[in-house]
Amino acid sequence: MSEQAPAKRLYIKTYGCQMNVYDSERMADVLAPFGYGVTDDPAGADLVVLNTCHIREKATEKVYSELGQIKRLKEARQAEGLGMTIAVAGCVAQAEGEEIMRRQPAVDLVVGPQAYHQLPELIARAHRARGERLAADFAPDEKFDVLSTDRRPSGVTAFLTVQEGCDKFCTFCVVPYTRGGEWSRPADAIEAEARALAEKGVREVTLLGQNVNAYDGEGGLAGLIRRLAKIPGLDRIRYTTSHPRDMDEALIAAHAEVPQLMPYLHLPVQAGSDRILRAMNRAHTAESYLRVIEKVRAARPDIAISGDFIVGFPGERDSDFEATLQLVREVRYASCFSFKYSRRPGTPAAAMPGQVPEEVKEERLHRLQALLEEQQAAFNAAQVGRTLPVLFEKPGRHPGQLVGRSPYLQSVHVTASDRLLGQIVPVKVESGARNSLSGALLGELETA
Numbered sequence: 542m543s544e545q546a547p548a549k550r551l552y553i554k555t556y557g558c559q560m561n562v563y564d565s566e567r568m569a570d571v572l573a574p575f576g577y578g579v580t581d582d583p584a585g586a587d588l589v590v591l592n593t594c595h596i597r598e599k600a601t602e603k604v605y606s607e608l609g610q611i612k613r614l615k616e617a618r619q620a621e622g623l624g625m626t627i628a629v630a631g632c633v634a635q636a637e638g639e640e641i642m643r644r645q646p647a648v649d650l651v652v653g654p655q656a657y658h659q660l661p662e663l664i665a666r667a668h669r670a671r672g673e674r675l676a677a678d679f680a681p682d683e684k685f686d687v688l689s690t691d692r693r694p695s696g697v698t699a700f701l702t703v704q705e706g707c708d709k710f711c712t713f714c715v716v717p718y719t720r721g722g723e724w725s726r727p728a729d730a731i732e733a734e735a736r737a738l739a740e741k742g743v744r745e746v747t748l749l750g751q752n753v754n755a756y757d758g759e760g761g762l763a764g765l766i767r768r769l770a771k772i773p774g775l776d777r778i779r780y781t782t783s784h785p786r787d788m789d790e791a792l793i794a795a796h797a798e799v800p801q802l803m804p805y806l807h808l809p810v811q812a813g814s815d816r817i818l819r820a821m822n823r824a825h826t827a828e829s830y831l832r833v834i835e836k837v838r839a840a841r842p843d844i845a846i847s848g849d850f851i852v853g854f855p856g857e858r859d860s861d862f863e864a865t866l867q868l869v870r871e872v873r874y875a876s877c878f879s880f881k882y883s884r885r886p887g888t889p890a891a892a893m894p895g896q897v898p899e900e901v902k903e904e905r906l907h908r909l910q911a912l913l914e915e916q917q918a919a920f921n922a923a924q925v926g927r928t929l930p931v932l933f934e935k936p937g938r939h940p941g942q943l944v945g946r947s948p949y950l951q952s953v954h955v956t957a958s959d960r961l962l963g964q965i966v967p968v969k970v971e972s973g974a975r976n977s978l979s980g981a982l983l984g985e986l987e988t989a
């Protein structure tokens with residue numbers, strides 16, 4: 542982001558004391574990674590910030606008369622099809638808050654001196670409130686109309702995008718800035734695409750979204766899954782990736798009631814320490830996450846749980862990291878992704894104190910992954926002796942071998958004829974390694 546030439550123009554007008562002069566410079570710094578370059582011409586600005594002073598009544602009134610002039614510039618830009626975001630910062634913002642927007646509705650956002658680090662987020666939210674999307678060649682619905690017609694699936698499994706974007710603003714993550722707000726595709730369009738895929742031989746779809754369980758088309762994600770489960774030939778449905786906050790009762794119930802919904806849930810938690818989860822702005826605690834897992838397991842006791850973790854988030858102490866290990870022990874994961882915290886310019890966490898040294902991150906990642914790998918191996922070993930339905934997807938590495946997926950998303954290697962490709966067949970699991978299972982067809986199928 543920071544290497545790009547400024548694509549957007551920022552005009553800041555500063556009133557009052559040296560503190561405000563300093564703050565205005567910091568605001569420009571905070572916005573630079575998002576492509577804002579400073580201009581001294583308010584008429585050409587995409588973003589106008591008035592950094593105000595409240596010391597005397599006269600100073601305050603000056604702000605409102607300035608806002609009246611800026612409003613006219615905004616209207617002139619709008620007449621040309623351009624936008625202008627107006628932000629009021631500084632001490633008037635602190636003192637009068639939202640009252641400013643009531644007095645001057647052209648103002649998009651009000652930000653007090655303690656919240657300047659949140660400016661990119663507040664601006665992104667203001668754009669969304671106006672229904673604006675981030676620069677994109679297509680509006681999302683047009684994009685899908687163009688991209689989803691006449692899909693030629695390459696196998697018996699397919700991805701199907703149902704949702705894009707994110708409104709969560711986790712402090713480490715660039716997605717809300719780069720991919721825009723949460724947006725759901727209409728259910729009719731999704732169903733039509735799923736039907737077309739099933740007619741072309743697809744047996745399993747994975748519904749995709751950055752926050753797929755925030756899907757807010759008719760009936761929510763649970764309703765969508767129930768609808769797709771009625772499509773002939775579509776035997777398996779999966780979805781990824783989910784946020785703990787959006788794991789509602791209806792979706793949990795679908796895991797108990799919809800046989801096509803596979804017993805696998807990717808539910809990132811990121812960390813096990815509430816202090817760190819708060820700093821990450823995750824909107825859940827370790828306890829509330831564990832309660833969700835408990836409910837999901839009550840609905841579908843054999844479900845495979847997967848997750849994402851970040852180690853070395855700013856301020857993470859040994860005791861916080863121990864809390865992460867403790868949470869992992871309680872959940873017993875089937876598989877996981879884990880990352881060292883990576884500083885993303887412009888995100889709030891990048892500017893947080895207490896950045897963790899690389900070697901500490903390295904050591905924590907190593908310990909976390911050792912535990913997760915142990916759990917994955919245990920989950921796989923627990924399948925030995927069971928008979929699982931396997932969807933055969935492709936030939937294996939060795940001649941005469943096929944590779945498929947268990948309901949729990951494990952790869953399963955079996956000696957079997959090519960004729961079974963694309964079929965769901967019972968397989969007796971004989972051994973489990975860390976990353977896959979091996980098994981054999983049941984007697985009568987070996988000659989199929």
Ligand code: 5AD
Binds near residue numbers: 713809849
């Ligand atoms: N540093 C490390 N990991 C990150 N993720 C997102 N942003 C960062 C970052 N700045 C991880 C989270 C998320 C996954 C898709 O990527 O764990 O769930």
Ligand code: SF4
Binds near residue numbers: 784
């Ligand atoms: Fe959104 Fe996920 Fe990024 Fe959080 S981690 S901001 S939920 S995309």
